[in-house]
Amino acid sequence: MSGPLSNAANVTERVVPWATNGPANMWFLPYLADLSGIDLFHAPSNILPMGLGMPCITTVHDVMWLTDPELCNPKPWGLAEKAFYRHGMSHAMARSTIILTVSEATRTGLIDLEPALAARCRAVLPGLSERFVRRATDLAQIDRIGVSRPRYVLTVGQNAPYKNHARVLEAFASAFSSDQSIGLVLVQRQGASNSRLQKLATQLGIADRVDFLAPVDEDALVTLYNGATALLHPSLCEGFGMPIAEAMACGCPVITSNRSAMPEVAAGAALLVDPEDTASIASALRRIATDPALASGLVERGIARARMLDWCNFAAANLDAYRTVLEPD
Known part of the structure; x- marks a missing residue:
């Protein structure tokens, strides 16, 4: 389809005013948003909110906050960010039925940190907008x-x-x-x-x-x-x-x-x-x-x-993960 996904007949959009990776989302999401009737929650950005009762999937983009936090933010408030991401990512690793990563390198990095994740971790490379094309130099x-x-x-x-x-x-x-x-x-x-x-x-x-x-x-x-x-x-x-x-x-x-x-x-x-x-x-x-x-x-x-980096392939891999969680053998 073209246009926003929220325009689809089988999609309900619920807009929240706080940051995806922020304190409100991490600790209070079930109290701040109506999650009734949700069968599967997909957290798209490294951390998994607390207090979710349904099965969950988390997409992890990188492991830098776990392995090299000084490369992310060396400033004093970086210590608070380090603690935040360690908490949210550790919770995701423990609680998610499936963890998706945006590269095999990130998947390997997670498994190096926690070998037990191997069976639950899948690499799904993102796609690329069709607007990025070769054209005459202007x-x-x-x-x-x-x-x-x-x-x-x-x-x-x-x-x-x-x-x-x-x-x-x-x-x-x-x-x-x-x-x-x-x-x-x-x-x-x-x-x-x-x-x-x-x-x-x-x-x-x-x-x-x-x-x-x-x-x-x-x-x-x-x-x-x-x-x-x-x-x-x-x-x-x-x-x-x-x-x-x-x-x-x-x-x-x-x-x-x-x-x-x-x-x-x-x-x-x-x-x-x-x-x-x-x-x-x-x-x-x-x-x-x-x-x-x-x-x-x-x-x-x-x-x-x-x-080769196609959003349709990315979507299909995500749907396969959803089906694995919702329709187990």
Whole structure:
């Protein structure tokens, strides 16, 4: 069907005003929302609310809050977030009939933490919007978005430690120290740590070649992917890594990490690097920028890989999980 799912005849929408992953949802959901007549509850974002009496399924996107919380939020309030997610995710692991993960890497990470989950845990890779497609580069729109150079490397993602943006700057400076024609564009949620990245760019002598952009709408993001020399996504860990898939669908060559879920998402259609090795990242950048045949091969394989990430497959796998819970043998 097209349009919102809530328009379907067999769907009832109940709007709640609080955050999906917030205290109200975690501890008081059964008292704040009418859950009468619900046969199965699917929690979509890592945590499972308390006090639910029906069978439950939880989708877990990553295990960073359990294994490397300092990479998520190193600030003082990160300690409260760490406790919140540990509580909600531990409850999900103990209480859910089935746990769905967005990658095999996340599934493996959960089983490493709790081997007994193996029989209840399924990897279901997400799909990709059909709006992410290859199209002609629009230099005028790229300029309007705020990109200062027509030739640029693109990085997309929140400004969190696990995204490894400081090393993005260092690798870019190393790769293109003698090529002033190419710039770096970072599309990220701005924050206090953004000023540290700006200072680092100044120290590296590339401040005039780096564009820090706040989040853009989907159409602008498609434009940026299509115009980029490469997407650089050297995260230290990822549950999936949606920018990798989006960039590949748009015909943008991808450089990403050789760990966590990223090789799984790229599936042979990207250059893999050690995210803690600046020289490795810089070398990959130079290769794509100077080898048209390499870039063209990555584009072709990336588009083919992106076509495999289909929301219908995702929906079918979720429905299969629902049937397993509601119609046991």
